[in-house]
Amino acid sequence: MSAQESVAVSSETAQQTPIAQKKRSAEERYYYASQRELIWWRFTRHKAAVFGAVVLIVLYLCALFADFLSPYSMDTRFEGYQAAPPTPIHWIRPDGGFQPYIYGLQRKLDQKTFKWIYTEDTSKLYPLRFFVRGEEYKFLGLFKTNIHLFGVEGAPIFVFGTDRLSRDLFSRIWAGARISLSIGLVGVFISFTLGVILGGISGYFGGVVDDAIQRVIDFLLAIPGLPLWMTLSAALPRDWPTLKMYFAITIILSVLGWTGLARVVRGKILQLREEDYTLAAIGAGASDWRIITRHLLPGFTSHLIVSITFSIPAMILNETALSFIGLGIQPPAVSWGTLLQDAQNLTAVAQQPWLLIPALFVIATVILFNFVGDGLRDAADPYQR
Amino acid sequence: MAASANNPLLIEVKDLQTYFFLHEGTVRAVDGVSFNIYEGRSLGVIGESGCGKSVTAQSMMRIVPSPPGREVGGSILMYLRDGNGAAEVVDVLKLPAGGPKMRSIRGQQIGMIFQEPMTSLSPLHTIGDQISENILIHEKGVTKKEARERTIEMLGRVGIPRPQRLVDAYPHQLSGGMRQRAMIAMALICGPRLLIGDEPTTALDVTIEAQILDLIKKLQADLGMALMYISHDLAVVGEMSDEIMVMYLGQVMEHSTTDEIFDNPLHPYTVALWRSIPTIEGKLERLVPISGSLPSPFAVLPGCRFFSRCDRRIPGVCDAAPPPLKEVVPGHLVRCFLYQ
């Protein structure tokens, strides 16, 4: 059924109920709304999805402005602050005034366990300041600056603690967010391109081509992904530069990632190909390319967006897994996965539970993407009840 | 009420109200329906889809989908007779729908055949399994082997060829007509006092329909059971029933013996129904469709429910108060202000 027809049908049937009658004006708006507007309306009604979308946008912005947001660079070492816990931030001054501040940290060696024990030195307080000058960095790669969102003068602040090489975990998490969050987008872009092209060819031309592509997809889907990715990335030279490695990992993850999208595209094309308006276009002598881009693609963009939304977190997760076990992004580059390598040692985690914070970021990101995807899936079919 | 009182009373439905509580509002699917069913006699129920005829039957079986449906008022008295003729009277509506007493009535006292032979049987079980299950539920101490023998015998009786083989067939291996025969076998295997057919032939071809109708009539006579036959097809109802009840939007509009209602239809709705179907012996007349469509199922109408479509309506009277159901000729009930 074409979009126009189904709007008419659904509003007609809806008008028979008294509730719909009350909403006559809303019905009219519904009737004249474009598909994009309909999707948007339905999506905004999905509270969890809107929440997810907003938080994700904030996360991506934070990653983009990671240098500005974090007080230090990702590999600055703080001598004497090895494996320090998160610095407590106090809000009310001892004299009663409101002001965020921290105390300096003292450490002493536990003679029995030979572990450093950190305590607050309450003799002097250091106020937390905003837009402070600190280490120099290149803002968005454009110009040099040394202004950071927040910082403390005179004492270091570790919002999420430090690792065993005494680097600030908070700063490292945002640096890692750049790779982890972007690899989802880049990876999905690659699998998306492959998926749309191959799925499109498969669905549109059918026949032997379709059979061949479908068998390849069946085959790839039958292989357990992780062992394959592990083995493929094992073959990558370890000394490749970060950027090269980044793209290599992305491509490896996309080897299997495109299959799902190709399935969606093919299924939808098979369905849309039989629609009257497509047949009319064929009858009018339109070229294959024109039919695909003008008549078929618009028909399933909403479904594609839904599939993509669910593919991004899967991609992020797979990168995290590979980097976590040491086969993905290689140090000194950081991603959430490489940060989690430190958490592999159970005794280390027992003493420094803040090492698990990157895991919370990954889990949150994945769940948020799922919220959004769920909302989009419900919204993508405004005509379907 | 109709003159069938020679036979003992089997079921007495009084002022039955079954409502569906939906998100959009309340649907009064059955709204104050009363009728009697006598042993060995047949009652035809006719009306358009959505008039509440199926829901009435489901209420008698207490299988109205709930939620959203619920029997909110009235009573359904069942006369359960033992071998000596002594009757125990049970109000079906007072029994818990899933309780043992109600379950012993279903399938054993009342058998039911549904419209869709395609979907009425589980595709994962053989028809023999599904039919003999009925025996095993209701008759204690019957072995599986005996149940199977009886099932085969019953399958033969409803006209399924090679019952020894087809007892092990799955529904999808049978044609629609064969499946409906299997359904009849399932409904009759425990020898119920009443068989309810809820449009059992609507989904079948005309030739098959005739066979199934003959089969049901024959079995009704052989087994001496009562029949409640629900259909929107006048001809079929006329052939199957001793008396006919015409329903519209949850209410009985007219109720009389089949002969009386065919010879002397009184209610404008019944008349309109009669006019909208061709007759074999009738003169060449134009078929007249009933004008308009059904009002919203959620609407609460102050007057006669047929008002909006009636060609003999009296504005100011018919839309002011609901007409009562009145016996205008002995044994002939009509709900219309024209006959008050």
Place this chain on the structure above:
Amino acid sequence: MLLYIIRRLLMLIPILILMSMVAFFLIELPPGDYVSFRIQQLKMSGVEVSEDEAQRLMIQFGLDKPLPLRYWQWVSGIVLRGNWGWSLQWNKSVNEILSERIPMTMVISFSALIFSWMIAVPIGIYSATHKYSIGDYLFTFLGFIGVATPGFLLALIMAWLLFTQLGFSALGLFSKEYLDAPWSWAKFVDLLKHLWLPLILVGLSNTAGTIRVVRNNLLDELNKQYVITARAKGLSEWKLLFKYPVRMAINPLLSTVSWVLPGLVSSTVLIDIVLSLQTVGPVLLRATLAQDMYLAGSIVLILSALTVIGALIGDILLVLVDPRIRFGRLAK
């Protein structure tokens, strides 16, 4: 029926051949060949390799022969002699390394599948029969979180919680005292103690997904006419539920095996690495880190092949339980 199984078995052959090619491609993938790598390794450990020795190794591993021939040698070694090759890193045959670990991995994957069904089916039935109740909402929400939560990260967090809160080390499949002990009842109990966590974690996302599938299927089935027919027979609600709609609702689970299993095997490998279980996961990790490609390639091939066979078993079981497919095929 039999024809169907035979046809499916025959279809398996090209898939397995293709898989072996992929595995061989992986083995040949790293730059530099096997022998020079080994010579380098020997040199690093202080063993001098003569030119003759190198030549002998080249011939032993068939590196003087063209690629297709090398592939043939490798594959025929596997098929005819069951010889999976030699691990440089362990200096042992691949067979020896994997003989205990592969079954353990597959046991965990399959048990996780069964386990997730055992949890998900009752919950799905409850959710469908108590639609829109508090319990239904709760399970739907938990299921949603479960689908999205990555098992291996949860494994990290669970291992940390168990360790700090209960002092229980979830790492490994056995406690130290049973590690090399022969199989006994006590060892088996010890195994179960360690196995529940990986089973839950591996099956997590499948459990959540299955709850959704069962709930939606059952809601569909509950409205079908055959349920009303059965009810009209006087069948009690519980018997009715389990004999008819539940069976219809859970049959399709078997058809999901073919696409769920690869994911399960993947997450088994990963979670076993996190929890350092004595399965194929940690071995694969070490092999890949050391570029021990014969071992890594073999593992990929074996896991893939077993996954495909597992999926095939699922499909065959589906045919066995669903007469519509069973007889439909026969008729054609």
